[in-house]
Amino acid sequence: xxxxxxxxxxxxxxxxxxxxxxxxxxxxxxxxxxxxxxxxxxxxxxxxxxxxxxxxxxxxxxxxxxxxxxxxxxxxxxxxxxxxxxxxxxxxxxxxxxxxxxxxxxxxxxxxxxxxxxxxxxxxxxxxxxxxxxxxxxxxxxxxxxxxxxxxxxxxxxxxxxxxxxxxxxxxxxxxxxxxxxxxxxxxxxxxxxxxxxxxxxxxxxxxxxxxxxxxxxxxxxxxxxxxxxxxxxxxxxxxxxxxxxxxxxxxxxxxxxxxxxxxxxxxxxxxxxxxxxxxxxxxxxxxxxxxxxxxxxxxxxxxxxxxxxxxxxxxxxxxxxxxxxxxxxxxxxxxxxxxxxxxxxxxxxxxxx
Amino acid sequence: xxxxxxxxxxxxxxxxxxxxxxxxxxxxxxxxxxxxxxxxxxxxxxxxxxxxxxxxxxxxxxxxxxxxxxxxxxxxxxxxxxxxxxxxxxxxxxxxxxxxxxxxxxxxxxxxxxxxxxxxxxxxxxxxxxxxxxxxxxxxxxxxxxxxxxxxxxxxxxxxxxxxxxxxxxxxxxxxxxxxxxxxxxxxxxxxxxxxxxxxxxxxxxxxxxxxxxxxxxxxxxxxxxxxxxxxxxxxxxxxxxxxxxxxxxxxxxxxxxxxxxxxxxxxxxxxxxxxxxxxxxxxxxxxxxxxxxxxxx
Numbered sequence: 001x002x003x004x005x006x007x008x009x010x011x012x013x014x015x016x017x018x019x020x021x022x023x024x025x026x027x028x029x030x031x032x033x034x035x036x037x038x039x040x041x042x043x044x045x046x047x048x049x050x051x052x053x054x055x056x057x058x059x060x061x062x063x064x065x066x067x068x069x070x071x072x073x074x075x076x077x078x079x080x081x082x083x084x085x086x087x088x089x090x091x092x093x094x095x096x097x098x099x100x101x102x103x104x105x106x107x108x109x110x111x112x113x114x115x116x117x118x119x120x121x122x123x124x125x126x127x128x129x130x131x132x133x134x135x136x137x138x139x140x141x142x143x144x145x146x147x148x149x150x151x152x153x154x155x156x157x158x159x160x161x162x163x164x165x166x167x168x169x170x171x172x173x174x175x176x177x178x179x180x181x182x183x184x185x186x187x188x189x190x191x192x193x194x195x196x197x198x199x200x201x202x203x204x205x206x207x208x209x210x211x212x213x214x215x216x217x218x219x220x221x222x223x224x225x226x227x228x229x230x231x232x233x234x235x236x237x238x239x240x241x242x243x244x245x246x247x248x249x250x251x252x253x254x255x256x257x258x259x260x261x262x263x264x265x266x267x268x269x270x271x272x273x274x275x276x277x278x279x280x281x282x283x284x285x286x287x288x289x290x291x292x293x294x295x296x297x298x299x300x301x302x303x304x305x306x307x308x309x310x311x312x313x314x315x316x317x318x319x320x321x322x323x324x325x326x327x328x329x330x331x332x333x334x335x336x337x338x339x340x341x342x343x344x345x346x347x348x349x350x351x352x353x354x
Numbered sequence: 355x356x357x358x359x360x361x362x363x364x365x366x367x368x369x370x371x372x373x374x375x376x377x378x379x380x381x382x383x384x385x386x387x388x389x390x391x392x393x394x395x396x397x398x399x400x401x402x403x404x405x406x407x408x409x410x411x412x413x414x415x416x417x418x419x420x421x422x423x424x425x426x427x428x429x430x431x432x433x434x435x436x437x438x439x440x441x442x443x444x445x446x447x448x449x450x451x452x453x454x455x456x457x458x459x460x461x462x463x464x465x466x467x468x469x470x471x472x473x474x475x476x477x478x479x480x481x482x483x484x485x486x487x488x489x490x491x492x493x494x495x496x497x498x499x500x501x502x503x504x505x506x507x508x509x510x511x512x513x514x515x516x517x518x519x520x521x522x523x524x525x526x527x528x529x530x531x532x533x534x535x536x537x538x539x540x541x542x543x544x545x546x547x548x549x550x551x552x553x554x555x556x557x558x559x560x561x562x563x564x565x566x567x568x569x570x571x572x573x574x575x576x577x578x579x580x581x582x583x584x585x586x587x588x589x590x591x592x593x594x595x596x597x598x599x600x601x602x603x604x605x606x607x608x609x610x611x612x613x614x615x616x617x618x619x620x621x622x623x624x625x626x627x628x629x630x631x632x633x634x635x636x637x638x639x640x641x642x643x644x645x646x647x648x649x650x651x652x
Contacts, residue, residue: 132587262580321457
């Protein structure tokens with residue numbers, strides 16, 4: 001009844017190619033954006049903004065990066081954490097060595113640095129595939145972890161190896177309260193998510209999907225695997241790099257290489273798989289899900305009046321997390337985005353399915 | 355020269371330990387096409403079970419009980435994870451095994467405790483000097499490493515005989531070759547999966563005993579799986595000898611690199627050197643040293 005496109009005629013090519021061709025979707029998106037930009041900063045507490053919304057948005061951005069590579073181009077990567085680290089440390093070095101740079105420029109250059117590193121580690125993908133490649137991307141993760149821990153230049157020779165972001169401002173506007181950080185992140189994520197959405201609808205995205213579905217066939221119909229795969233690695237790492245820079249500068253503030261270790265990479269892969277491979281919406285759903293589970297697990301025992309020891313909680317968290325992942329894969333291997341698509345199909349016919 | 359060989363030897367022996375973990379991976383990948391990320395967690399779980407059971411009962415019974423636990427584990431995994439996910443893509447199954455590995459990491463530590471346990475099953479542990487006739491001063495090795503190498507050798511021999519000569523082994527190889535064809539000649543896939551997960555559970559137990567005796571049974575054991583991955587891609591996912599040879603190359607390469615070129619890079623390169631070495635090999639032979647050649651058709 002509510003969700004039906006009957007009567008919405010597409011009279012121009014522009015209408016036909018819109019990102020959200022259905023009016024209700026456009027309204028839904030507008031409402032979500034209004035909540036994100038207006039209602040949340042106005043109503044939500046600082047705790048909610050800093051420890052839920054900010055990590056959620058940054059994770060979603062990194063997950064989009066990974067999804068472009070894994071979901072759209074079919075190259076499984078376990079090195080996203082490493083590429084985030086490249087972004088974070090590139091931003092740090094730019095900020096302290098060239099202090100006059102604008103913050104936005106720093107983030108873009110940080111993404112660019114990550115993209116270059118991503119291309120280098122993407123080169124093996126031209127020769128090897130599947131799980132061999134997944135393991136090979138671990139090489140990127142471990143190498144980058146090591147480089148940022150051991151090569152002192154990256155951390156500006158701080159004795160402890162942990163670094164802190166300098167005070168941030170944009171056009172003379174200091175980024176120092178949770179709300180301001182949130183707005184900056186939200187703006188960047190909105191722009192980049194839109195860019196990703198359009199990228200995968202266009203020629204580049206289609207060439208990635210052709211490579212994913214069958215690389216030899218794609219090659220035969222005239223897609224260059226070299227260009228498609230390396231561009232996927234570059235764009236994916238760019239997203240991961242920007243996300244890493246945001247994570248370091250606006251979420252953590254001060255960090256050490258461990259902040260971007262292999263567990264981060266796995267977490268992002270979980271988000272992409274649970275959210276839905278090959279879906280931008282899925283990245284947001286997956287990030288929200290993975291972020292909420294530990295929070296819920298922490299809250300429930302206390303709410304039920306069964307305080308558990310911290311060791312016990314962390315073990316239980318592992319168990320439940322693992323079990324939920326398995327359960328989820330069994331229940332819906334195509335992820336939350338797929339569930340949403342099914343719900344929309346149902347909704348279109350509701351309440352008269354026949 | 356003696357020092358070089360000492361490092362090389364130490365590397366080979368470390369490689370044998372990696373190979374033990376890689377072996378479990380290979381068994382499962384060969385038979386079911388599942389890239390089992392939980393192998394490291396299984397090693398930890400098996401070792402934890404053994405070490406805690408040994409507090410209650412004599413060693414041989416504790417070992418048998420641990421074997422039984424790993425078989426039950428295989429049954430549960432087949433019933434609850436593999437069966438519902440049959441015919442899914444490799445990446446989904448891979449994710450599921452990551453879920454399994456999280457689960458048993460948590461489960462093992464909830465049930466058995468999370469301290470560092472000392473595992474002593476009576477393996478000798480004294481340094482000896484060998485090959486004195488060949489080099490000045492001989493080579494200093496640990497008896498324990500030699501025993502570990504012997505155990506690994508025995509295990510591989512037993513597995514090779516099992517795969518080549520027994521009825522079940524033949525069925526396993528048939529399944530590895532082609533699931534559908536195997537099923538159509540009457541090989542029960544589910545039973546095969548239980549058998550292969552049990553086998554790799556037992557391999558995990560052996561690896562757990564060796565690693566546990568060397569390092570103590572603790573959480574970090576489950577991370578040795580990450581050390582075994584370069585061994586795997588180097589040797590090829592589908593080759594048992596590949597796991598052994600790959601282990602030896604990685605072990606030796608890693609130790610030699612750490613000693614000879616590590617200092618120029620500031621040390622600690624062991625963590626990624628193995629991966630880089632494996633990557634270089636892959637660029638030349640994408641299917642690994644002994645992996646089956648991948649033939650693709652459109």
